[in-house]
Amino acid sequence: MADADILDLLIIGGGVNGAGVARDAAGRGLKVALLEAGDIGGATSSASSKLVHGGLRYLEFREFALVRKALAEREVILRNAPHISRPMPFLLPLEPHLRPRWMIGLGLFLYDHLARRREVPGSRAVELQKDAAGPAFARHLRRAFRYWDGWIDDSRLVILNARDAADRGALIAPRDPVTAARRTDFGWEVETASGRRVAARRLLNCAGPWAGEVAGRLMGLADAPRLSLVQGGHIVTRKLNRTADAWMLQQPDGRIIFVIPWEGEFSLIGTTETPVDSPDAPKLTEAEEAYLLAAVNRSLAKPLSGADIVHRFAGIRPLVLEEGKGARETTRDWQLVPHAGQQAMTVVGGKITTYRLLAEAVLKQLFPETKRWTHNAPLPGGDVPRLGGTxxxxxxxxxxxxxxxxxxxxxxxxxxxxxxxxxxxxxxxxxxxxxxxxxxxxxxxxxxxxxxxxxxxxxxxxxxxxxxxxxxxxxxxxxxxxxxxxx
Incomplete structure (x- = not known):
């Protein structure tokens, strides 16, 4: 095969991580291809809670570095994709018998100050009886904190990264699953269901929940990462939020449920954390639906029933397996698994907020001679005139x-x-x-x-x-x- 036909990088998996790496790599002048078995962003990356956030609850597990990193990156995303993202206020009602007020206040102080903040305001205490949002809540909820994070259209984020990668010369090939991958003298050659053959010097496995299967079955590598697969289920109802605030609701089991204004007329409620064995065909279960309804009804003045649900969806989060930890405690940070001597790497974990940093970390390892460029680069459609404000x-x-x-x-x-x-x-x-x-x-x-x-x-x-x-x-x-x- 002629050198001109050999790519620098071949990516398997078109979720937010794969699309982010493809965009960054193409912008560094590398020859790149991204192969995806389904639609671009069609699995986990379009079934999230649509939040760009530092992860307030991760402070409870002392994940300070992860939160700081995500808070700084929240600013980058809000700046570079203002059409598909926006700052969003969150109300956190206080449940006196759960996390105490002083602990939440301290956590929010840290959240406000762990990273430089320009795009969002700081937090403050709220009396619900005096706030426009108050009538939606049950009468026992009297006090809350209002803090700020970000919202994003997760699916469009993936599409725009793939779009930018293609505009910079990358091959983007959805709905063409890889059927075989083999080592060659120069790196890797893969074959797809359509009969396409692609050769590259390095192979990157970004298959998300399927990363272990791709590494083991397709790539034939014995050091495939061990994953913990967790289903995140959501329900959509007619609008519950009386104001622009999302809600962050504490639960007796220690979990957090979000109620997010969505699409003007609706509220998005989620998410669950249900261990599953397979990433295929995720579907909200009856038990998950009941859990979400019970969770939100604890805080509502007017309870919901199943008849109020207008849409349901679920996605599978591939978490790095940490023995002895449940889904709530497992880190959302990423792990890069370089397959020694194989000119290949597998990416596992990560979260939407830090996808761009993950891409930089991957390329720093695989192509250390290339330079970063995405920090101040708007995504397609995000190049609105800057007037000096937020x-x-x-x-x-x-x-x-x-x-x-x-x-x-x-x-x-x-x-x-x-x-x-x-x-x-x-x-x-x-x-x-x-x-x-x-x-x-x-x-x-x-x-x-x-x-x-x-x-x-x-x-x-x-x-x-x-x-x-x-x-x-x-x-x-x-x-x-x-x-x-x-x-």
Missing amino acids: ARADFDQWLMQLKLNHNLYDPAIVTRMAHLWGTEADGMLSAGLGANMGGLFEAELQHMRDREWATTAEDVLWRRTKMGLHMDAAGQAKVRAFFGGPA
Whole structure:
């Protein structure tokens, strides 16, 4: 095989870690390919709680370095992706018989000061009876803390990293699972289900919950990492949050449940931590649903029932196996497993907030001669004009001007598109959106098909957008017909 046909790096797995490494590597001038068995970001990385956070609860386990790292990276993400992320206030109601007020206050003081903070305010105490959010809570909850973290569209984060990687020359190949991988004189050669053959000097296993299987069965390596597979389940209801605040609810078993404003009309409730044996076909169980309902009902003035649930989803988190620890105590930091003498590495663990740092760590080991560049590099659509304020203030100013520039459109349409496509929405609006497909426009469907690897209605309705929550059956049928499925 000619040297020109051999890539520098081949990545197996198109979740946030694989897409982040592909983007960073391509931007360093490396020849890169990313192979994914399903949709880009179609598994764990689109089934998270959609938070960019330091991990307040990790302070309880003295994970200070991880929290500091994540808090600093929260600022980077909010700055570089203002269209798909935003600062979000969180209410933490005090349960006197659980974690005491002084402990939570101390934890929040550390949380506010462990890393430089520009994009989000600091925390403060709240009297719920005097706060607009208060009527949603049960009467026994009187005091709370309000602190700040970030929210992000997890699926779009993965797609935009893959997009940027492709724009910089990387090969992105979804829905083409690797069927064989073998060592060669120069590194590795893999074959996929479509018959594609790809050769590379180094192989990176970013298969998430399937990383152990890929390392052992496909790559034939005996030092595959041991994983603890944990299912995180979520339910979606009509909006519970009376204000823009998310809620962080303490549970008697020591766990935390989030109730997050989502898509304007809904609340996202999660997550569970259920050990599972297989990463395939995650599905919220009846026991998990009951747990989430009971958990949130402890704090609600008006309890929920199963009839209030409008959507359910679950994802599998691959945690680094730590003997003697349960899922709650297991670290969310990553582990890089270099397979000695094999020109290969497996990545396990990590969290969405620190995906970019993980990519830098991988490339520092594999290609130490290359230089970092992503710290101040906006993701596609995130290059709004910087006016010297916070990223959110600058985005809001840009959005106001976008509405003025396209005042023939309903402002709600412009706003929705701005939060999906960022600055790329301007070109779509200027060129014309085409037919209304029941809530999404033809130009948007074409963009997702041509630039974002969408091939099914599911890709569009539940990952690249969340319009499956908003569109009626007729609109969803139009989207399916666009992609060649049954109306």
